[in-house]
Amino acid sequence: MAKQSIFGRISTLVKANINALLDQAEDPEKMLDQLVRDYTNNIADAEAAIAETIGNLRLLERDHAEDKQAAVEWGNKALAASRKADELRTSGDTVDADKFDALAKVALQRQITAENEVKATAPQLESQSEVVEKLKAGLNGMKVKLEQLRGKRAELLARQKTAEAQTKVHDAVKSIDVLDPTSDLGRFEEKVRRVEAQATGRAELAASSLDAQFESLDDLGELTEVEARLAQLKSGGTPQGQLGS
Template sequence: MVKQSIFGRISQLVRANVNNLIDQAEDPKLMLDQLVRDYTNSIAEAEDAIAQTIGNLRMMEQDHAEDVSDAAEWGRKALAASAKADQLRTSGQAADADKFDNLAKVAIGKQLQSEREAKTAEPTIASQNEVVEKLKTGLEGMRGKLGELTAKRNELLSRQKLASAQSQVHDAMKSVNVLDPTSEIGRFEEKVRREEAKVIGQQELDSSSLDAQFESLDDLGKQSEVEARLAALKAGS
């Protein structure tokens, strides 16, 4: 049950679609951070459980190898005892021969027992080897997903920082819009224009006053000419 539970959880995590999870999350960064922590913890738990499963499998394999070895050893002992019994029986020592035949039977019984134990363990060992291979594959898949999640989180953080910087630049550009007549620069420009207009008005005013002065001089000149001609007329008469 423990191994099946681990394998099921590994399979579920490996099949997780990161993009779908991000789309459904209210805060993708927080969700990815949590997923990274979950995957990291699950990987650590899976590694411990798989290591224990592999350890148990290797013990079963060692027991199986010992059963096979014991069966072979009991077979050799049975053969040796049977051969000794045949030798004694040939030499006329029937009682001693029977004893060795009995020993051969005991050895054969031990051999059969070891063979049965080895054969009984073989299906379980084969099944456990399959489970271990699936668990290893699942674990590698989880590690791959963890790398994918980490890369996705880092990409998201970079994009978020870039977007924030762009937003700040955009806001700064909006606040310093020289074409906005309500801005400080617009008001200052309007003030300068008024001062320039005032200077132009003063220049026009000064120019008008100077023209009037010259016109008065012209009038004086005309009067002087009249007076001079009048004096000439009188002198000629």
């Protein structure tokens, strides 16, 4: 029963549609890893069972060959005993002739038994040989499938890494897209513009303060002129304007 179970698994695994299994899997990589483990374990079990089956076949072949050889040998012994009996009977020794004829009959009986064994084991031997060949083919099929699984797994991992690399490249390109205001470069440019605007504002503020200082100086000059004219009036003189001669 254990052998039949293993042989059944060989047939099932060889017929398995890898692509269909992957299409149904939520995680193809985990599915492939599990399939690789299953195939590896089942191949080891199958090899042990097939080795035992081949061993039994070789024993059966040896027994079959021995039975064929025994049939030939007993036939030769029967022939030798019969000829000896004929020689003795010709010489008038009927008693010994009968003994050798009896031995010839025993040898012929042994020959018949050996031949029957050969006939009986022939179909079994043929059947077992066919089973072994089918099992060998199935085992080879499993090994081919295992290599396909390993190749599929490597392909899947390579495609995954390629997709991840493409995603990283896309993200990197997007992050420096000068036309995208949400990109890193766009955000940095906006920050620079704000700093520039702030600097412009400060410059304007500084310029405005400087103008006010000059205006204050003008006002101070006017006050000084007023004070000078007032002093001239108090001293009895006539104040001279800037336009007087």
